[in-house]
Amino acid sequence: MQGFIAVYLRELLILKYRFKRVLAGMAVSPLLYLIVFGYALGRSIQFGEHSYLEFLIPGLIAMASMTQAFSIATDINVARFYWNIFEEFQAAPISNLAYVTGEVLAGITRALLAVLVILLLSLPFGVVLSLGPLFWLAVLCNCFVFASLAVGLAMLVKSHADQSLLTNFIITPMAFLGGTFFPVDKLPEWSQILLAFLPLTHASSAIRASALGQPVQALDYLILVVTGALFFWLALHSVNQARD
Amino acid sequence: MIRIEALQKTYGATQALAGIDLSVEAGELFAFLGPNGAGKTTTIRILTGLTRKGSGRVVLAGHDIETEPLVVKRLCGLVPQHINLDSELTVTENLDIHGRLFGMDATRRRTRIFELLSYVEMEDRKNSLVKQLSGGLKRRLMIARALMHEPRILFLDEPTVGLDAAIRRRIWALIKRVQQDGTTIFLTTHYIEEAEFLSGRVAFLDQGRIVAVDTPRAFIEQQGQWAMDLINGEGMQTRYFATRDKATASTAGQEAGYTLRRVNLEDAFLALTGKKVR
Known part of the structure; x- marks a missing residue:
């Protein structure tokens, strides 16, 4: 495992130098969603005893933790295709496990930062969520799933353009369909079955239930852990593919 | 090693x-x-x-x-x-x-x-x-x-x-x-x-x-110590000599432009492969 701290520390140092820009970037989309969907459009919508804002914020947390964890793929690809820094890791005596662990931790760190930004942004809207251990466990699982997927795909793609395509075809549709902005159970049954295959659907469900103090479903957590483990395995076995 | x-x-x-x-x-x-x-x-x-x-x-x-x-x-x-x-x-x-x-x-x-x-x-x-x-x-x-x-x-x-x-x-x-x-x-x-x-x-x-x-x-000694690049209507030709004196002597009556220089690895590479390094 020697070296995973070096990989992680490098990403943290880069994050430190870009901190203000990264924070601003993390705040823009959630703030717009909160104002447009939550405050302007959603004021008259109720979900049982909860307002639409209370429904929306856990969904935004699920979505932002997914997109920020997955964004480590972009950083890896910039390092790989533009700056050639990936060669420094390839030439070092570190295992694939150390490299993947370092990058996945970096993705998780960015995602947690994004979650904190959303929680801070939601304060002025007067929404109080229950941020207990089950909430943080669901968030962590979601970050782990998408950071692992990001590292795996970043190793498999052959160009930065391919990476953008993956984001457009995997992450963007999931962000809107994974139970973030609307309850999945309002959709036709066939689409509910389809959406049950998306990890974000289970992340939204677990994060929302725990944040609103409702009973959580163990199956959501189990699916996230299993999916995360599969993606981590994919990442481990994809590192060698990045060599010529 | x-x-x-x-x-x-x-x-x-x-x-x-x-x-x-x-x-x-x-x-x-x-x-x-x-x-x-x-x-x-x-x-x-x-x-x-x-x-x-x-x-x-x-x-x-x-x-x-x-x-x-x-x-x-x-x-x-x-x-x-x-x-x-x-x-x-x-x-x-x-x-x-x-x-x-x-x-x-x-x-x-x-x-x-x-x-x-x-x-x-x-x-x-x-x-x-x-x-x-x-x-x-x-x-x-x-x-x-x-x-x-x-x-x-x-x-x-x-x-x-x-x-x-x-x-x-x-x-x-x-x-x-x-x-x-x-x-x-x-x-x-x-x-x-x-x-x-x-x-x-x-x-x-x-x-x-x-x-x-x-x-x-x-590599250089195999070619000779001095090289003369002759520029004529057919392009550039290079001749090699063991000493500078021999190279200079060969220029007597030479009408085309020429450059006298030390032999380098490029000459050796050219002799062995028929092409230039750069």
């Missing part, structure tokens, strides 16, 4: 290396000279674990690169052709991350960074961001980074490409110093002067094959 046997590599239908056999002794400064696309970078990438070999065997300091990749990587330092420093980090941070990747403890890292910055004369830039450095300073930092974990073999892939003459000579002096300190150096270049000035032995590489291996002096 470096033993390569029947090394082959293909990229699709293109054969990058067509069976290379080579041996480099400990402490030697060995140069791979050849035109772009000859297979120089592919060789270095395979030796340092960046590229998978097709077939053949590579043993570095007694360790096979295929069966003991992590041990081999610990023994090697690499300065790639392109700048691959973390431009958003400082000079010290770049060296520190490298030290951590190679498992160096905090005390050793601190000491080594201090030593190396002095070695490459960059003490005053230790807290500078890499993106603020000039091309020459970045090259020096890359050499320092490759030496951070005290490798026994240093691989330099076109270490002075894109640098002006004065900075190139400074880098050469640094490379010589590294070799004098006991490190085996494997260098690729397409600069004739670089191979002549630095290397103890040179291998000519063309189309993935080693054409010849010898000392720069031996």
Whole structure:
């Protein structure tokens, strides 16, 4: 495992130098969603005893933790295709496990930062969520799933353009369909079955239930852990593919 | 120190290396000279674990690169052709991350960074961001980074490409110093002067094959010490002479323009392969 701290520390140092820009970037989309969907459009919508804002914020947390964890793929690809820094890791005596662990931790760190930004942004809207251990466990699982997927795909793609395509075809549709902005159970049954295959659907469900103090479903957590483990395995076995 | 046997590599239908056999002794400064696309970078990438070999065997300091990749990587330092420093980090941070990747403890890292910055004369830039450095300073930092974990073999892939003459000579002096300190150096270049000035032995590489291996002096002596480039209606022809006097004497009655110069490795390469290095 020697070296995973070096990989992680490098990403943290880069994050430190870009901190203000990264924070601003993390705040823009959630703030717009909160104002447009939550405050302007959603004021008259109720979900049982909860307002639409209370429904929306856990969904935004699920979505932002997914997109920020997955964004480590972009950083890896910039390092790989533009700056050639990936060669420094390839030439070092570190295992694939150390490299993947370092990058996945970096993705998780960015995602947690994004979650904190959303929680801070939601304060002025007067929404109080229950941020207990089950909430943080669901968030962590979601970050782990998408950071692992990001590292795996970043190793498999052959160009930065391919990476953008993956984001457009995997992450963007999931962000809107994974139970973030609307309850999945309002959709036709066939689409509910389809959406049950998306990890974000289970992340939204677990994060929302725990944040609103409702009973959580163990199956959501189990699916996230299993999916995360599969993606981590994919990442481990994809590192060698990045060599010529 | 470096033993390569029947090394082959293909990229699709293109054969990058067509069976290379080579041996480099400990402490030697060995140069791979050849035109772009000859297979120089592919060789270095395979030796340092960046590229998978097709077939053949590579043993570095007694360790096979295929069966003991992590041990081999610990023994090697690499300065790639392109700048691959973390431009958003400082000079010290770049060296520190490298030290951590190679498992160096905090005390050793601190000491080594201090030593190396002095070695490459960059003490005053230790807290500078890499993106603020000039091309020459970045090259020096890359050499320092490759030496951070005290490798026994240093691989330099076109270490002075894109640098002006004065900075190139400074880098050469640094490379010589590294070799004098006991490190085996494997260098690729397409600069004739670089191979002549630095290397103890040179291998000519063309189309993935080693054409010849010898000392720069031996290659030059095979051609003769002096060369005359004659420019006439048919283009340029070169004649070789053992002495300057013989070369000068041959110019009597010569109407076409000519240039008299010392023979260099380019002449030897041209004689053996029929093409120029650059």
